[in-house]
Amino acid sequence: MTRSANMAASHQFQLPGFVMAMPFYPSKTVNLPGIVLALFVFFMGFFIQCNIVTSNIGLRFLNITDMLVLTTLPAVALLYIRCLTPSIILLYLLPLTVLFVLTALFADARGDGEFYPTALTYFYAVYFxxxxxxxxxxxxxxxxxxxxxxxxxxxxILLFLDSVIHDRLASLGLSFQFDEAAVLEAAAKGEMSAMFLRIEKAGGIWSAGNMAGPAFALAGAAAAYLAERYRRPAFFAVFLLIYLASFTLTLNRSGVFAVFAIGLYFYLRNFSIRMLFSTYFGFALSALIIAAVLPFGALDFAEQAFSKRFLEDNRSTDNAQERWTTITGGFEVMINHPLGIGFSARDQELSGISGIGTPHNGFLATAYTSGIGFCLLSAFALVYTVFRKRKVGFFLYSAIGVIIGYQFEELNSNPVFMAHIGLALGYAFIDLDFRLFLKNALTRLSGLSGIPARGA
Known part of the structure; x- marks a missing residue:
């Protein structure tokens, strides 16, 4: 089944040349059993989504992927050190390292602990x-x-369990540390906490719904890719239903927008008459199920959640104006501090310009944390991945999710987004390295007529 699915997928879409030439790329330095690598990759994917809060259990890392990236980077790098051609070092690793050093040394007003996301952003980019x-x-x-x-x-599952056994989950790193009683008591005294948002928007393993919703949405890239790979749209349909169920707790609209954008692109990219009929019958069946359970009030909670965020939100116009103001002010702060600026300092500066301390934008937040250079590098990789003619579906869907999520929230320090940015950078520059420098040599070596011509 896997072999036939892989062949079908390869004929369905045009793949980048480096994917087709990969058998002729250098192999790993140590002949590890395939099952070891497969288990490592599986659990890396698992923990990117189920990102255990390791700081809750006394470790010096905020999340488990931070620990995995830092501790396994030497092993992964040595295992695949042969992939570092002179061109990819000059094209990617050297500029990336120079930008990191400049930001580390010359960023403005960086406070205690604020170097952590800067360093992790760099190591994620190298690791992936x-x-x-x-x-x-x-x-x-x-x-x-x-x-x-x-x-x-x-x-x-942890998100839904969090409201019942929060303290037990938090002690194991399976929920964000949060004292609801203390937050409510402070609010009663007029003292607003940053965690107050979690009262309305549950976050589970993340601080609040505005962080959780977009992080969950990026799993849609994997769901869409698997649905495309095995030609089973039901994979993505099941993901969509589960995601919409989580929305009733997170109440995060940006994640919904990202999921629907990924789904729409998946639908258009894989459109067929069979899919059209499947969609029709799927909607018809869903309508019948909803009509059957509505009289019993089974969906009242979901109806209230969607109405609250999409139909009854009378702040939409003010919200749009507010975000535009913070983004324009955010650009001014970015230009004033091209090598980055500490969180507290930029919060104060941006508040003075726009009245609000957050730009509500992941790209601007990336510039504050890692400098304009890394912001532009990340944006280039995402745009390149989306508009490149030949592409691999997972990276396309991932880039769409990141771009949309970044338009609404500061997500650049979220490890799920750092991982997906790292994947986009790795994918884009491996592809560019092949197209600009390696293609002719690998074509002569392999004699593969299937490798596309330069620039394709």
Whole structure:
């Protein structure tokens, strides 16, 4: 089944040349058993979604992927060190490192602890270059996506359990540390806490719904890819239903927008008469089920949640104006501090310009944390991935999710988004390295007529 699915997928879409030439790329330095690599990749995907809060259990890392990236980077880098051609070092690793050093040394007004996301952003970007190479060289992208999907299911279960056994989950790192009673008591005294948002928008393993919703949405990239790979649209339909169920707690609209954008692109990219009929019958069946359970009040909670966020929100116009103001002010702050600025300082500066301390934008927040250079590098990789003619579905869907999520929230320090940015950078620059420098040599070596011409 896997072999036939892989062949069907390869004929359905035009793949980048480096994917087709990957058998002729350098192999790993140590001949590890395939099952070891597969398990590692699966659990890396799992923990990207189910990102255990390791700081809750006394470790010096905020999340488990931070720990995994830092502790396994030397091993993964040594295992695939042969992928570092002179061109990819000059094209990617050297500029990335120079930008990091400049930001580390010359960022303005960085406070205690504010270097952590800057450093992790860099290490994620380096790590996922090697990791992306491993996904293609060892043909483990499917396994990675299954791991993400499994992590998504677990983290959604934890989201619903959080309201019942929060303290137990938090002690194990399976929920964000949160004292609801203390927050409510402070609010009663007129002292507003940043965690007050969680009272309305549940976050589960994340601080609040505005962080959780977009992080969950990025699992849609794996769901869409697997649905495309095995030609089973039901995979994505099931993901969509589970995600919409989580929305009743997170109440996060940006994640819904991202999921629907991924779904729409998936639908158009894979459109067929069969899919059209399947969609029709799926909607008809859903309508019948909803009509059957509505009289019993089974969907009242979901109806209230969707009405509250999409129909009864009378602040939509003010919200749009507010975001525009903060974005324009955010650009001014970014230009004033091209190598980055500490969180507290930029919060104060932006508040003075626009009255609000957050730009509500992940790209601007990236510029504050890691400098304009890394912001532009990330934006380039995402746009390149979306508009590149030949593409791999997972990276396309991931880029769509990141771009939409970044338009609404500061998500650049969320490890799920750092991982997906790292994947986009690794994918884009491996592809560019092939197109600009390696294609002719690998074509002569392989004699593969299927490798596309330069620029394709």
């Amino acid at each position: 270059l090697f990791f992306t190479y491993m996904l293609f060289k060892e043909k483990l992208l499917d396994v990675f996506c299954w791991g993400i999907s499994a992590g998504f299911l677990v983290v959604i």
